[in-house]
Amino acid sequence: MRGDYIAIDWGTTNRRIYVIGGDGSLRHTRRDHCGALRMARSDYPAEIGAIRADYGDLPVIASGMVGSSRGWVDVPYCPAPASIADLAAAAHACGDRVFIVPGISVHDQRGCDVMRGEEVQVFGALISGAVSSGALFCQPGTHSKWIATDDIRICALSTAMTGELFALLKSGSVLAEMLQGAVTNGPAFAEGVARGMGATDLPSALFQARAAALLGARAAQDTASYVSGLLIGSDVGARDLAGRVVTLLADGDLAILYRAAIEIAGGTVEVIDSNAAFTAGIQAIYEAM
Incomplete structure (x- = not known):
């Protein structure tokens, strides 16, 4: 068994630091905005x-x-399918006892995709026994990830710029003034989800949200929830979830909104604590190094 160590989930805008015992127990955690x-x-x-x-x-x-x-060292991705052992073998030594875990890439007939960081949580959830091999994961965020697994390997992934699109619309579009209100899981959100699922005219649907508020067809204060529903509905509706179980790596408002959207799509949701998944995943990678 290794001794204590520090694990860092170093994102684009946020960073979470964990002090982990050699037995995998969490000693301390801290979150800040030093992304x-x-x-x-x-x-x-x-x-x-x-x-x-x-x-x-x-x-x-x-x-x-x-x-x-855009980080410290540009560590090459591990191509999917990838396992814990693959990530451990490709970890990059950087300085005095500092190691960086590579991300995972996909390049196939459907196109290219990449992720960095989410793979640690997925592996943590898989080895914890909380989900079965072959689970479909969703990790919402600025860039929402959908991750397919098989036999404790990550086999495929798909990224949607859902959160970033909402932020851009909120900060610099003709809809911006109408998107400053709170996003809640209510009728307007559900209406947006239903409209967004399978929509081939999403740009038109977004402008129609503005028109509906201007003409009094929808309360202006509901526009943020409706537009959020449109975008999340488009994201969720890009895959057939009817009868499927989706493992959601999220908490707070995003977990509530994505659970609602997935259930509208006919899926069943199980929510995994993302912090616990990260500590389990990083421990497994560290032990395999």
């Missing part, structure tokens, strides 16, 4: 030093955007 976009490559060694000053001179294993072209 990869806020840092230059030259900042990382000092940042690792500051983290060790807080938590001890321990080995560090990091995943996520820290290993991207």
